[in-house]
Amino acid sequence: VPIEQVLVADDEPIMREFLSELLRRKNYDVTAASDGATALDLIGQGSFDLVMTDLKMPKATGLDILKQVKETSPQTIVIVMTAYGTVESAVEAMKGGAYDYLTKPCSPDQIDVVINKAVERQKLLEENQFLRSELARECQFEDMIGESPSMRKIYSAISKVAASHATVLVTGESGTGKELVARAIHYSSARKDRPFIRLNCAALAETLLESELFGHEKGAFTGATSRRQGRFELAHTGTLLLDEISETSLSLQAKLLRVLQEGEFERLGGSKTIRIDVRLICTTNRDLRREIAGGHFREDLFYRLNVVPIHLPPLRERREDIELLTQYFLKKYALRYNRNVMSVTPQSIEALESYDWPGNVRELENIIERAVVMDCGEQLDPEHLLFHTDLAGGGLDRANSLATNSLRDMEQTLILRVLDESGGNKTRAAKELGISVRTLHNKINEYRRQGILEGKFCTVR
Ligand SMILES: Nc1ncnc2c1ncn2[C@@H]1O[C@H](COP(=O)(O)OP(=O)(O)OP(=O)(O)O)[C@@H](O)[C@H]1O
Ligand SMILES: [Mg+2]
16 A cells, blocks of 8 residues: 555644655645644544654653554554654554654654655565564474573473373573463464463452452452353363462462362352363462472472473573574564664674573563664664663663763763863853853763862863
8 A cells, every 4th residue: 555645743843844844745645733632533534544643742642643543543654753862662652563763853864764664564564474474484382492402301391291181380580481381382282272361370469369260150249240250261171371370379279279189160159160171381480399388389289280390491591592582583573663684793692692681581582672673773783782680670761871871971071072172161161062151060060079070170260
């Protein structure tokens, strides 16, 4: 579909006019909106081939617009525009399905590049379809990468257990691929066309967890206005994955034990016994034997769950897989975001291989995805790798602090240079820098406090 109808949404009149004019000259049919609500209205009425939207706008944000477009006309291409220094929000938009982003201020050339890329999109998408199926064929189990001896052992364990109905306990640190293993087991088993149901035990309070698992009858508790099937019932003849099994209470563990032993249970507030046939896969990143010793986990349940144990080693213990995983994620996200990333430099591989990966494969995947989204160019250099400092969203914090740090560094370098060139003349330097003497004075004091000015500019006038 060629691009004809374009919507430009930006609350800044200059940018809006500039972009609209530029696009009109390229013979597009341009509609402009000066706030988010108007843009949403227009999207509701018309059918746009391309939407170019600012992220920060009154009434509705660019992300709202993106969401609406994705829901109502998924084939429409969305390009988001963001102010310099807020690139992380553009990354979020890309993850939410934006096709690309522009950092403001942008030149007509930059806009051209992005639009031309969008125009090429259809063609690329077709090629990607082909590549995608190529990629899929490379892996033995869907999406599972790694040739290290420990991963090979895991593949063979998966094949063996898939052929049985046995309960599986998958252990390993966060982000090592426990869910991936559970899926691989289900989808290579005879149950593959039956439901695969998942529940995270750590995400719900005890009573909620119970009713999620076993379901409830009407009136079982306040708020139980109708009968509801639990996950065990939904997973009947299929597989149920219970994440973070260590986070269940002892009384719930007793109920789980009964399901495993007898294959039956009652809904909350019900008396009818329900029989089910479910393969149970549990995961944990805790040491269950230690939980047993501490009185937090039933030993008899542990033995029922641990029929087939599969342990995923942390990524730092199978560094030989890092390069392969990196290549895989690079391909995956280059396809998803239509980027032309061809290769990873040896320096990047070295940096990746020497990092400790507290967040394991998930962290590696995030780092590569981010680098690709932020358009690292054809080669992935170490400067594109943003290692997370911790697991709890520390990556973004770090990114933000990096951005502010580097801006501050740039500012500092500039100020010191201009001061130097002016021979320490504050009035001249301030004029040159386009800031007030007072601001400059404050900056100088700040640098003094940090010891940056030691010995320099003692004679600042
Ligand atoms: N061997 C692998 N090959 C390809 N991708 C992998 C591999 N292992 C993990 N991943 C990817 O890493 C991410 C995290 O994996 P997964 O969700 O299975 O981890 P987890 O062990 O269940 O983590 P958590 O304990 O935090 O739930 C997923 O996006 C998954 O696709
Ligand atoms: Mg998981």
